[in-house]
Amino acid sequence: MKPDPKNLLEIAGIKIPLIGFYDVPDPKPFGPFARPKRCFFSCYENWLKGESICISEDYYLF
Numbered sequence: 815m816k817p818d819p820k821n822l823l824e825i826a827g828i829k830i831p832l833i834g835f836y837d838v839p840d841p842k843p844f845g846p847f848a849r850p851k852r853c854f855f856s857c858y859e860n861w862l863k864g865e866s867i868c869i870s871e872d873y874y875l876f
Contacts, residue, residue: 833861841868 819832836844847868848860857867 831862841866841870844868 823832838844841847844866846865848857848865850856850867854867854869857865860867
């Protein structure tokens with residue numbers, strides 16, 4: 815069963831989507847990927863559209 819935070823979000827009054835951080839061997843299923851311009855949170859608007867960011871040894875902020 816997948817976790818469903820709907821009731822907890824409703825009780826807490828949280829209206830914005832949750833943001834998660836994952837450590838996975840293959841990030842492809844989490845695409846499409848946005849490219850951060852300043853920091854992780856510069857992609858906030860992209861996250862609201864369902865995009866992800868990928869931070870790894872080969873793909874990072876700067």
